Amino acid sequence: MGVTATKSGNLVVVGHGAAGLAAALTAAETARGSGRPVAVTLVEKAAPEDAGGNTRWSPSNMRMAGPDRVEPTFVQDMLAATQGRGEESYFARLAADAPATAKWLQSYGIEFIQPPYYLSKGPPRIQPVGGGANLIKALTQASIKAGVTFRYGCSAREIITKDDRIAGLVVEQAGRRETLPADAIVLACGGFQGNAPMMRTHLGDGSETMRLISPGTRFNTGDGIDMALRLGADKSGDWNGMHCEPVDARSKNSAPVVLVYPYGIVVDRNGRRFFDEGGGLMHETWEWLARNIHFKTPGSIAYSILDSRLLDITDYQRAIRSEVAPVQADTLVELAELIGVDADGLTATVATYNAACVGDPKTFDATLKDGLAAAKTLQPPKSNWARAIKMPPFIAYPLVGAVAYTFGGLATDARARVLREGFAIPGLFAAGEITGHFYATAPNAVSVLRAFVFGRIAGHEAALHLAAK
Numbered sequence: 001m002g003v004t005a006t007k008s009g010n011l012v013v014v015g016h017g018a019a020g021l022a023a024a025l026t027a028a029e030t031a032r033g034s035g036r037p038v039a040v041t042l043v044e045k046a047a048p049e050d051a052g053g054n055t056r057w058s059p060s061n062m063r064m065a066g067p068d069r070v071e072p073t074f075v076q077d078m079l080a081a082t083q084g085r086g087e088e089s090y091f092a093r094l095a096a097d098a099p100a101t102a103k104w105l106q107s108y109g110i111e112f113i114q115p116p117y118y119l120s121k122g123p124p125r126i127q128p129v130g131g132g133a134n135l136i137k138a139l140t141q142a143s144i145k146a147g148v149t150f151r152y153g154c155s156a157r158e159i160i161t162k163d164d165r166i167a168g169l170v171v172e173q174a175g176r177r178e179t180l181p182a183d184a185i186v187l188a189c190g191g192f193q194g195n196a197p198m199m200r201t202h203l204g205d206g207s208e209t210m211r212l213i214s215p216g217t218r219f220n221t222g223d224g225i226d227m228a229l230r231l232g233a234d235k236s237g238d239w240n241g242m243h244c245e246p247v248d249a250r251s252k253n254s255a256p257v258v259l260v261y262p263y264g265i266v267v268d269r270n271g272r273r274f275f276d277e278g279g280g281l282m283h284e285t286w287e288w289l290a291r292n293i294h295f296k297t298p299g300s301i302a303y304s305i306l307d308s309r310l311l312d313i314t315d316y317q318r319a320i321r322s323e324v325a326p327v328q329a330d331t332l333v334e335l336a337e338l339i340g341v342d343a344d345g346l347t348a349t350v351a352t353y354n355a356a357c358v359g360d361p362k363t364f365d366a367t368l369k370d371g372l373a374a375a376k377t378l379q380p381p382k383s384n385w386a387r388a389i390k391m392p393p394f395i396a397y398p399l400v401g402a403v404a405y406t407f408g409g410l411a412t413d414a415r416a417r418v419l420r421e422g423f424a425i426p427g428l429f430a431a432g433e434i435t436g437h438f439y440a441t442a443p444n445a446v447s448v449l450r451a452f453v454f455g456r457i458a459g460h461e462a463a464l465h466l467a468a469k
Protein backbone atom coordinates (compact mmCIF):
# COMPACT_ATOMS: atom_id res chain seq x y z
CA MET A 1 0.00 0.00 0.00
CA GLY A 2 1.45 3.39 -0.93
CA VAL A 3 1.24 6.70 0.89
CA THR A 4 -1.20 9.31 -0.34
CA ALA A 5 0.31 12.79 -0.63
CA THR A 6 -1.83 15.31 1.21
CA LYS A 7 -1.90 19.02 1.80
CA SER A 8 0.27 18.97 4.89
CA GLY A 9 2.43 16.07 3.79
CA ASN A 10 3.63 12.67 4.83
CA LEU A 11 4.91 11.50 8.15
CA VAL A 12 6.60 8.14 8.43
CA VAL A 13 7.08 6.65 11.89
CA VAL A 14 9.59 3.82 12.25
CA GLY A 15 8.82 1.23 14.94
CA HIS A 16 5.71 -0.26 16.52
CA GLY A 17 6.65 -0.05 20.21
CA ALA A 18 5.58 2.49 22.83
CA ALA A 19 7.43 5.39 21.21
CA GLY A 20 6.30 4.69 17.64
CA LEU A 21 2.65 4.14 18.48
CA ALA A 22 2.55 7.25 20.69
CA ALA A 23 4.11 9.29 17.88
CA ALA A 24 1.84 8.01 15.13
CA LEU A 25 -1.37 8.37 17.12
CA THR A 26 -0.46 11.80 18.48
CA ALA A 27 0.49 13.07 15.03
CA ALA A 28 -2.90 11.94 13.71
CA GLU A 29 -4.64 13.65 16.65
CA THR A 30 -2.69 16.90 16.21
CA ALA A 31 -3.38 16.97 12.48
CA ARG A 32 -7.06 16.34 13.05
CA GLY A 33 -7.18 19.09 15.68
CA SER A 34 -5.49 21.60 13.40
CA GLY A 35 -7.61 20.69 10.37
CA ARG A 36 -4.40 20.06 8.40
CA PRO A 37 -4.49 16.41 7.43
CA VAL A 38 -1.29 14.41 7.50
CA ALA A 39 -0.76 10.96 6.02
CA VAL A 40 0.80 8.94 8.83
CA THR A 41 2.44 5.63 7.98
CA LEU A 42 4.03 3.40 10.61
CA VAL A 43 6.59 0.96 9.28
CA GLU A 44 7.51 -2.06 11.37
CA LYS A 45 10.23 -4.56 10.65
CA ALA A 46 8.52 -7.55 12.30
CA ALA A 47 5.46 -9.44 11.13
CA PRO A 48 2.20 -8.40 12.86
CA GLU A 49 2.34 -11.36 15.26
CA ASP A 50 5.89 -10.40 16.39
CA ALA A 51 5.49 -6.62 16.34
CA GLY A 52 5.71 -4.46 19.45
CA GLY A 53 9.42 -4.63 20.15
CA ASN A 54 10.56 -4.68 23.74
CA THR A 55 7.40 -2.86 24.81
CA ARG A 56 5.21 -5.84 24.05
CA TRP A 57 7.15 -8.08 26.45
CA SER A 58 7.58 -5.50 29.16
CA PRO A 59 5.37 -5.13 32.23
CA SER A 60 5.87 -1.45 31.40
CA ASN A 61 6.22 -0.10 34.91
CA MET A 62 6.42 3.66 34.86
CA ARG A 63 8.28 5.75 37.42
CA MET A 64 5.31 7.75 38.71
CA ALA A 65 3.93 8.21 42.21
CA GLY A 66 0.41 7.93 40.73
CA PRO A 67 -1.07 8.41 37.24
CA ASP A 68 -1.31 12.15 37.97
CA ARG A 69 2.14 12.84 39.38
CA VAL A 70 5.83 12.05 39.52
CA GLU A 71 7.87 12.30 42.71
CA PRO A 72 9.02 15.87 43.46
CA THR A 73 12.61 14.56 43.32
CA PHE A 74 12.17 12.95 39.87
CA VAL A 75 14.59 15.15 37.94
CA GLN A 76 17.24 15.05 40.66
CA ASP A 77 16.85 11.28 40.86
CA MET A 78 17.42 11.01 37.10
CA LEU A 79 20.51 13.18 37.26
CA ALA A 80 21.82 11.08 40.14
CA ALA A 81 21.15 7.83 38.19
CA THR A 82 23.08 9.19 35.21
CA GLN A 83 25.87 10.30 37.55
CA GLY A 84 25.30 13.90 36.55
CA ARG A 85 25.77 13.27 32.82
CA GLY A 86 22.07 13.38 31.86
CA GLU A 87 20.54 16.61 30.56
CA GLU A 88 18.31 18.38 33.01
CA SER A 89 16.10 19.86 30.25
CA TYR A 90 15.34 16.39 28.91
CA PHE A 91 14.36 14.94 32.28
CA ALA A 92 12.47 18.10 33.28
CA ARG A 93 10.31 17.77 30.15
CA LEU A 94 9.81 14.09 30.92
CA ALA A 95 8.63 14.94 34.43
CA ALA A 96 6.41 17.77 33.23
CA ASP A 97 4.66 15.73 30.53
CA ALA A 98 4.36 12.41 32.37
CA PRO A 99 0.96 13.07 34.01
CA ALA A 100 -0.63 14.24 30.75
CA THR A 101 0.80 11.17 29.04
CA ALA A 102 -0.68 8.80 31.63
CA LYS A 103 -4.01 10.60 31.24
CA TRP A 104 -3.76 10.23 27.47
CA LEU A 105 -3.19 6.48 27.87
CA GLN A 106 -6.20 6.31 30.18
CA SER A 107 -8.27 8.03 27.49
CA TYR A 108 -7.56 4.97 25.31
CA GLY A 109 -8.82 2.58 27.98
CA ILE A 110 -5.55 1.85 29.77
CA GLU A 111 -5.96 1.37 33.52
CA PHE A 112 -3.10 1.64 35.99
CA ILE A 113 -2.35 -0.21 39.18
CA GLN A 114 0.44 0.34 41.69
CA PRO A 115 2.05 -3.09 41.96
CA PRO A 116 4.27 -4.08 44.87
CA TYR A 117 7.96 -4.09 44.02
CA TYR A 118 9.84 -7.41 43.94
CA LEU A 119 10.58 -7.86 47.63
CA SER A 120 12.05 -4.62 48.87
CA LYS A 121 10.44 -1.21 48.67
CA GLY A 122 11.40 0.13 45.25
CA PRO A 123 11.02 3.47 43.51
CA PRO A 124 7.38 4.57 43.06
CA ARG A 125 5.81 3.21 39.89
CA ILE A 126 2.54 2.57 38.16
CA GLN A 127 1.80 -0.34 35.85
CA PRO A 128 -0.71 -0.58 33.03
CA VAL A 129 -3.11 -3.47 33.50
CA GLY A 130 -2.18 -6.14 30.95
CA GLY A 131 1.38 -4.76 30.61
CA GLY A 132 3.03 -3.87 27.33
CA ALA A 133 1.02 -6.34 25.27
CA ASN A 134 -2.19 -4.57 26.21
CA LEU A 135 -0.66 -1.15 25.54
CA ILE A 136 0.36 -2.26 22.06
CA LYS A 137 -3.08 -3.69 21.35
CA ALA A 138 -5.03 -0.66 22.57
CA LEU A 139 -2.86 1.92 20.81
CA THR A 140 -2.74 -0.06 17.57
CA GLN A 141 -6.53 -0.18 17.46
CA ALA A 142 -6.76 3.54 18.24
CA SER A 143 -4.17 4.37 15.58
CA ILE A 144 -6.01 2.37 12.93
CA LYS A 145 -9.18 4.25 13.87
CA ALA A 146 -7.31 7.55 13.64
CA GLY A 147 -6.26 6.70 10.07
CA VAL A 148 -2.66 5.57 10.58
CA THR A 149 -1.47 3.14 7.89
CA PHE A 150 0.56 0.17 9.14
CA ARG A 151 3.15 -1.69 7.13
CA TYR A 152 4.55 -4.83 8.72
CA GLY A 153 7.59 -6.81 7.62
CA CYS A 154 8.87 -3.47 6.36
CA SER A 155 12.36 -2.34 7.45
CA ALA A 156 13.53 1.25 7.29
CA ARG A 157 16.90 1.43 5.56
CA GLU A 158 17.83 4.98 4.61
CA ILE A 159 16.65 8.54 5.06
CA ILE A 160 16.54 10.57 1.87
CA THR A 161 17.07 14.32 2.09
CA LYS A 162 16.83 17.08 -0.47
CA ASP A 163 18.30 20.53 0.21
CA ASP A 164 18.74 19.41 3.79
CA ARG A 165 15.03 18.64 4.19
CA ILE A 166 13.56 15.20 4.75
CA ALA A 167 12.34 13.89 1.40
CA GLY A 168 11.74 10.17 1.84
CA LEU A 169 12.48 6.93 3.60
CA VAL A 170 13.90 3.90 1.83
CA VAL A 171 12.27 0.74 3.13
CA GLU A 172 12.71 -2.92 2.33
CA GLN A 173 9.86 -5.36 2.29
CA ALA A 174 10.02 -8.95 1.09
CA GLY A 175 13.39 -8.27 -0.53
CA ARG A 176 12.09 -5.27 -2.49
CA ARG A 177 13.25 -1.71 -1.87
CA GLU A 178 11.10 1.36 -2.36
CA THR A 179 11.16 4.97 -1.25
CA LEU A 180 8.22 6.20 0.77
CA PRO A 181 7.54 9.91 0.41
CA ALA A 182 8.22 11.56 3.76
CA ASP A 183 8.34 15.21 4.80
CA ALA A 184 9.02 14.25 8.38
CA ILE A 185 10.22 11.07 10.05
CA VAL A 186 9.98 9.86 13.63
CA LEU A 187 12.60 7.24 14.45
CA ALA A 188 11.32 4.95 17.22
CA CYS A 189 13.03 1.68 16.36
CA GLY A 190 14.93 0.89 19.53
CA GLY A 191 18.53 0.41 20.59
CA PHE A 192 21.21 -1.83 19.06
CA GLN A 193 21.14 -4.81 21.43
CA GLY A 194 20.07 -7.15 18.61
CA ASN A 195 23.01 -6.18 16.38
CA ALA A 196 26.03 -8.42 17.07
CA PRO A 197 28.70 -6.29 15.33
CA MET A 198 27.46 -3.09 17.01
CA MET A 199 27.38 -4.81 20.38
CA ARG A 200 30.95 -6.02 19.91
CA THR A 201 32.14 -2.60 18.81
CA HIS A 202 30.61 -0.67 21.68
CA LEU A 203 30.33 -3.18 24.55
CA GLY A 204 33.34 -5.36 23.86
CA ASP A 205 34.19 -8.85 22.67
CA GLY A 206 31.68 -11.44 23.81
CA SER A 207 28.79 -8.99 24.15
CA GLU A 208 27.39 -10.30 20.87
CA THR A 209 26.63 -13.64 22.53
CA MET A 210 24.77 -12.17 25.47
CA ARG A 211 21.30 -13.56 25.79
CA LEU A 212 18.48 -11.24 24.65
CA ILE A 213 15.98 -10.87 27.43
CA SER A 214 12.76 -11.16 25.41
CA PRO A 215 11.64 -12.34 21.97
CA GLY A 216 10.99 -8.70 20.98
CA THR A 217 14.52 -7.59 21.80
CA ARG A 218 16.12 -9.10 18.69
CA PHE A 219 14.46 -6.70 16.27
CA ASN A 220 16.24 -3.69 17.71
CA THR A 221 19.39 -3.72 15.62
CA GLY A 222 20.37 -0.07 15.67
CA ASP A 223 19.03 0.64 12.16
CA GLY A 224 17.55 4.00 13.09
CA ILE A 225 20.69 5.05 14.95
CA ASP A 226 22.79 4.14 11.94
CA MET A 227 20.51 5.99 9.48
CA ALA A 228 20.55 9.18 11.55
CA LEU A 229 24.31 9.03 12.18
CA ARG A 230 24.79 8.85 8.40
CA LEU A 231 23.00 12.24 8.26
CA GLY A 232 25.47 13.59 10.81
CA ALA A 233 23.27 13.28 13.91
CA ASP A 234 24.91 13.79 17.30
CA LYS A 235 25.33 10.91 19.72
CA SER A 236 24.08 10.80 23.28
CA GLY A 237 24.07 8.31 26.16
CA ASP A 238 26.61 5.83 27.36
CA TRP A 239 27.72 3.76 24.36
CA ASN A 240 29.27 1.24 26.68
CA GLY A 241 26.08 1.05 28.74
CA MET A 242 23.20 -1.38 28.71
CA HIS A 243 20.41 -2.54 30.92
CA CYS A 244 20.89 -6.22 31.69
CA GLU A 245 19.60 -8.56 34.37
CA PRO A 246 20.44 -12.04 35.74
CA VAL A 247 18.06 -14.68 34.39
CA ASP A 248 17.63 -18.42 34.87
CA ALA A 249 20.03 -20.10 32.43
CA ARG A 250 17.59 -22.99 31.90
CA SER A 251 14.43 -21.04 31.21
CA LYS A 252 12.93 -20.50 27.78
CA ASN A 253 10.57 -17.77 29.01
CA SER A 254 10.79 -14.06 28.33
CA ALA A 255 12.74 -12.29 31.10
CA PRO A 256 12.99 -15.19 33.59
CA VAL A 257 14.76 -13.06 36.18
CA VAL A 258 16.00 -14.52 39.46
CA LEU A 259 16.31 -11.67 41.93
CA VAL A 260 16.62 -13.51 45.26
CA TYR A 261 20.41 -13.69 44.99
CA PRO A 262 21.00 -10.94 47.64
CA TYR A 263 19.64 -13.30 50.31
CA GLY A 264 22.29 -15.97 49.76
CA ILE A 265 25.60 -16.09 47.92
CA VAL A 266 26.53 -16.20 44.23
CA VAL A 267 29.39 -18.43 43.10
CA ASP A 268 31.13 -19.24 39.84
CA ARG A 269 31.79 -22.73 38.49
CA ASN A 270 34.71 -23.10 40.87
CA GLY A 271 32.42 -22.45 43.79
CA ARG A 272 34.00 -19.02 44.45
CA ARG A 273 32.12 -15.86 45.41
CA PHE A 274 33.04 -12.79 43.35
CA PHE A 275 31.02 -9.83 44.68
CA ASP A 276 29.11 -8.35 47.57
CA GLU A 277 25.69 -9.92 47.02
CA GLY A 278 24.28 -7.65 49.73
CA GLY A 279 25.85 -4.50 48.33
CA GLY A 280 22.46 -2.95 47.57
CA LEU A 281 18.84 -3.63 46.77
CA MET A 282 18.64 -5.96 43.81
CA HIS A 283 17.92 -3.14 41.32
CA GLU A 284 21.12 -1.49 42.53
CA THR A 285 23.26 -4.56 41.77
CA TRP A 286 21.48 -6.46 38.96
CA GLU A 287 23.19 -4.74 36.03
CA TRP A 288 26.64 -5.18 37.55
CA LEU A 289 25.94 -8.83 38.30
CA ALA A 290 24.52 -9.67 34.86
CA ARG A 291 27.45 -7.96 33.17
CA ASN A 292 30.07 -9.61 35.33
CA ILE A 293 28.53 -13.05 34.96
CA HIS A 294 28.69 -12.68 31.20
CA PHE A 295 32.10 -11.07 30.84
CA LYS A 296 34.07 -12.20 33.86
CA THR A 297 33.01 -15.62 35.12
CA PRO A 298 34.26 -18.89 33.57
CA GLY A 299 31.67 -20.15 31.07
CA SER A 300 29.61 -16.94 31.55
CA ILE A 301 27.50 -18.64 34.20
CA ALA A 302 27.04 -18.24 37.95
CA TYR A 303 24.89 -19.84 40.62
CA SER A 304 22.67 -18.27 43.24
CA ILE A 305 23.02 -20.48 46.34
CA LEU A 306 20.44 -20.33 49.11
CA ASP A 307 18.93 -22.56 51.75
CA SER A 308 15.38 -23.44 52.71
CA ARG A 309 14.97 -20.16 54.58
CA LEU A 310 14.37 -18.54 51.20
CA LEU A 311 10.94 -20.17 51.33
CA ASP A 312 10.15 -18.30 54.58
CA ILE A 313 10.61 -14.88 52.97
CA THR A 314 7.15 -13.44 52.41
CA ASP A 315 6.22 -13.42 48.71
CA TYR A 316 9.72 -14.57 47.67
CA GLN A 317 8.15 -15.90 44.45
CA ARG A 318 7.64 -12.29 43.29
CA ALA A 319 11.38 -12.06 42.73
CA ILE A 320 11.61 -15.25 40.62
CA ARG A 321 10.13 -15.18 37.10
CA SER A 322 11.52 -18.52 35.94
CA GLU A 323 9.14 -21.35 35.11
CA VAL A 324 11.85 -23.88 36.04
CA ALA A 325 12.02 -25.11 39.65
CA PRO A 326 15.32 -24.52 41.47
CA VAL A 327 17.84 -27.32 41.88
CA GLN A 328 17.54 -28.70 45.43
CA ALA A 329 19.62 -31.10 47.48
CA ASP A 330 20.05 -32.16 51.09
CA THR A 331 23.80 -31.54 51.11
CA LEU A 332 26.02 -28.93 49.50
CA VAL A 333 28.14 -31.63 47.88
CA GLU A 334 25.08 -33.13 46.23
CA LEU A 335 23.92 -29.66 45.13
CA ALA A 336 27.34 -28.90 43.66
CA GLU A 337 27.26 -32.16 41.68
CA LEU A 338 23.78 -31.46 40.34
CA ILE A 339 24.74 -28.00 39.05
CA GLY A 340 28.26 -28.86 37.88
CA VAL A 341 30.08 -26.67 40.40
CA ASP A 342 33.32 -27.74 42.08
CA ALA A 343 32.08 -29.38 45.30
CA ASP A 344 35.21 -28.68 47.37
CA GLY A 345 35.16 -25.08 46.24
CA LEU A 346 31.49 -24.63 47.14
CA THR A 347 31.72 -26.29 50.56
CA ALA A 348 34.82 -24.28 51.46
CA THR A 349 33.16 -21.03 50.32
CA VAL A 350 29.99 -21.72 52.30
CA ALA A 351 32.03 -22.67 55.39
CA THR A 352 33.99 -19.40 55.21
CA TYR A 353 30.83 -17.42 54.55
CA ASN A 354 28.89 -19.08 57.37
CA ALA A 355 31.72 -18.43 59.82
CA ALA A 356 31.54 -14.74 58.90
CA CYS A 357 27.77 -14.53 59.47
CA VAL A 358 28.15 -13.19 62.99
CA GLY A 359 25.12 -10.87 63.14
CA ASP A 360 21.78 -11.66 64.73
CA PRO A 361 19.77 -13.52 62.06
CA LYS A 362 16.58 -12.21 63.69
CA THR A 363 17.39 -8.80 62.21
CA PHE A 364 17.18 -10.25 58.67
CA ASP A 365 14.69 -8.23 56.63
CA ALA A 366 14.39 -8.80 52.87
CA THR A 367 12.40 -5.61 52.35
CA LEU A 368 15.26 -3.18 53.04
CA LYS A 369 19.00 -2.96 53.44
CA ASP A 370 18.90 -4.58 56.86
CA GLY A 371 22.51 -3.91 57.87
CA LEU A 372 23.01 -7.60 58.70
CA ALA A 373 26.60 -7.54 57.48
CA ALA A 374 29.14 -10.35 57.56
CA ALA A 375 32.34 -9.97 59.57
CA LYS A 376 34.73 -7.48 57.96
CA THR A 377 37.24 -10.26 57.36
CA LEU A 378 35.01 -11.80 54.67
CA GLN A 379 36.22 -11.15 51.11
CA PRO A 380 34.33 -10.15 49.04
CA PRO A 381 32.22 -8.58 51.82
CA LYS A 382 28.52 -9.16 52.33
CA SER A 383 26.99 -5.89 53.50
CA ASN A 384 23.36 -6.91 54.12
CA TRP A 385 21.29 -10.08 54.51
CA ALA A 386 24.30 -12.09 55.72
CA ARG A 387 22.63 -15.17 57.14
CA ALA A 388 24.38 -18.54 57.25
CA ILE A 389 23.44 -21.07 54.57
CA LYS A 390 22.84 -24.12 56.70
CA MET A 391 19.19 -25.21 56.57
CA PRO A 392 18.64 -27.96 53.98
CA PRO A 393 17.37 -28.40 51.44
CA PHE A 394 20.00 -26.26 49.73
CA ILE A 395 18.77 -24.40 46.69
CA ALA A 396 20.49 -23.22 43.49
CA TYR A 397 19.55 -21.22 40.42
CA PRO A 398 22.00 -21.12 37.48
CA LEU A 399 22.24 -17.52 36.25
CA VAL A 400 23.29 -15.90 32.98
CA GLY A 401 23.26 -12.21 32.05
CA ALA A 402 20.58 -11.04 29.58
CA VAL A 403 20.46 -7.67 27.84
CA ALA A 404 17.22 -5.68 27.60
CA TYR A 405 18.44 -2.52 25.88
CA THR A 406 21.46 -0.37 25.14
CA PHE A 407 22.03 3.21 26.31
CA GLY A 408 24.00 4.67 23.38
CA GLY A 409 21.80 6.47 20.87
CA LEU A 410 20.83 9.72 19.21
CA ALA A 411 21.00 13.16 20.77
CA THR A 412 17.55 14.75 20.95
CA ASP A 413 16.29 17.91 22.60
CA ALA A 414 13.27 18.43 24.84
CA ARG A 415 11.12 18.67 21.65
CA ALA A 416 12.29 15.22 20.50
CA ARG A 417 14.17 16.77 17.57
CA VAL A 418 17.29 14.92 16.44
CA LEU A 419 20.33 17.16 16.80
CA ARG A 420 23.30 17.71 14.54
CA GLU A 421 26.13 19.78 15.95
CA GLY A 422 23.66 20.90 18.58
CA PHE A 423 20.96 22.09 16.14
CA ALA A 424 17.75 20.33 15.10
CA ILE A 425 17.75 18.43 11.82
CA PRO A 426 14.56 19.80 10.23
CA GLY A 427 11.81 17.18 10.11
CA LEU A 428 13.69 14.44 11.95
CA PHE A 429 12.47 13.33 15.37
CA ALA A 430 13.28 10.40 17.63
CA ALA A 431 11.94 8.86 20.83
CA GLY A 432 12.41 5.89 23.12
CA GLU A 433 15.34 3.51 23.34
CA ILE A 434 16.87 4.86 20.13
CA THR A 435 17.72 8.09 21.93
CA GLY A 436 20.66 8.22 24.32
CA HIS A 437 20.27 10.16 27.60
CA PHE A 438 20.97 7.19 29.88
CA TYR A 439 24.40 6.87 31.47
CA ALA A 440 25.93 4.53 34.04
CA THR A 441 22.77 2.67 35.04
CA ALA A 442 19.21 2.48 33.76
CA PRO A 443 16.97 4.63 35.94
CA ASN A 444 14.37 2.21 37.25
CA ALA A 445 11.04 2.15 35.32
CA VAL A 446 11.84 5.11 33.06
CA SER A 447 12.35 3.51 29.64
CA VAL A 448 8.68 2.98 28.81
CA LEU A 449 7.66 6.29 30.36
CA ARG A 450 10.14 8.24 28.27
CA ALA A 451 9.17 6.27 25.14
CA PHE A 452 5.55 7.37 25.60
CA VAL A 453 6.27 10.92 26.68
CA PHE A 454 8.78 11.71 23.93
CA GLY A 455 6.87 9.60 21.40
CA ARG A 456 3.88 11.90 21.93
CA ILE A 457 6.09 14.99 21.77
CA ALA A 458 7.71 13.72 18.55
CA GLY A 459 4.33 13.02 16.93
CA HIS A 460 2.98 16.42 17.92
CA GLU A 461 6.09 18.29 16.77
CA ALA A 462 6.20 16.36 13.49
CA ALA A 463 2.57 17.28 12.73
CA LEU A 464 3.29 20.94 13.52
CA HIS A 465 6.38 20.79 11.33
CA LEU A 466 4.29 19.54 8.43
CA ALA A 467 1.56 22.12 9.05
CA ALA A 468 4.17 24.89 8.94
CA LYS A 469 5.62 23.76 5.59
Ligand SMILES: Cc1cc2nc3c(=O)[nH]c(=O)nc-3n(C[C@H](O)[C@H](O)[C@H](O)COP(=O)(O)OP(=O)(O)OC[C@H]3O[C@@H](n4cnc5c(N)ncnc54)[C@H](O)[C@@H]3O)c2cc1C
Pocket residue numbers: 014015016017018019020043044045046051052053054055056057058059060061062154155156157188189190191213214217219220221222223224254255404405431432433434444445446447448449451
Ligand atom coordinates in the same frame (compact mmCIF):
# COMPACT_ATOMS: atom_id res chain seq x y z
C1 LIG B 1 11.12 -8.07 29.54
C2 LIG B 1 11.29 -6.58 29.64
C3 LIG B 1 10.86 -5.91 30.77
C4 LIG B 1 10.98 -4.52 30.84
N1 LIG B 1 10.43 -3.87 31.91
C5 LIG B 1 10.41 -2.51 31.89
C6 LIG B 1 9.64 -1.80 32.85
O1 LIG B 1 8.95 -2.38 33.70
N2 LIG B 1 9.69 -0.42 32.81
C7 LIG B 1 10.42 0.25 31.87
O2 LIG B 1 10.43 1.49 31.88
N3 LIG B 1 11.11 -0.42 30.93
C8 LIG B 1 11.09 -1.77 30.89
N4 LIG B 1 11.73 -2.44 29.89
C9 LIG B 1 12.35 -1.65 28.81
C10 LIG B 1 11.27 -1.04 27.92
O3 LIG B 1 10.20 -1.97 27.75
C11 LIG B 1 11.78 -0.64 26.55
O4 LIG B 1 13.01 0.01 26.65
C12 LIG B 1 10.77 0.28 25.84
O5 LIG B 1 9.51 -0.35 25.80
C13 LIG B 1 11.27 0.64 24.45
O6 LIG B 1 10.24 1.23 23.70
P1 LIG B 1 10.57 1.70 22.22
O7 LIG B 1 9.28 2.10 21.62
O8 LIG B 1 11.67 2.69 22.23
O9 LIG B 1 11.17 0.41 21.50
P2 LIG B 1 10.49 -0.99 21.20
O10 LIG B 1 9.29 -1.21 22.01
O11 LIG B 1 11.57 -2.01 21.31
O12 LIG B 1 10.00 -0.86 19.69
C14 LIG B 1 10.92 -0.72 18.63
C15 LIG B 1 10.26 -1.28 17.37
O13 LIG B 1 11.04 -0.90 16.23
C16 LIG B 1 11.04 -2.00 15.32
N5 LIG B 1 12.17 -1.85 14.41
C17 LIG B 1 13.49 -2.01 14.68
N6 LIG B 1 14.22 -1.72 13.58
C18 LIG B 1 13.35 -1.37 12.61
C19 LIG B 1 13.50 -0.97 11.25
N7 LIG B 1 14.70 -0.86 10.66
N8 LIG B 1 12.39 -0.69 10.54
C20 LIG B 1 11.15 -0.80 11.09
N9 LIG B 1 10.95 -1.19 12.38
C21 LIG B 1 12.05 -1.45 13.12
C22 LIG B 1 11.09 -3.21 16.22
O14 LIG B 1 10.68 -4.38 15.57
C23 LIG B 1 10.16 -2.79 17.35
O15 LIG B 1 8.82 -3.16 17.09
C24 LIG B 1 11.62 -3.81 29.79
C25 LIG B 1 12.06 -4.50 28.65
C26 LIG B 1 11.88 -5.86 28.56
C27 LIG B 1 12.30 -6.56 27.29
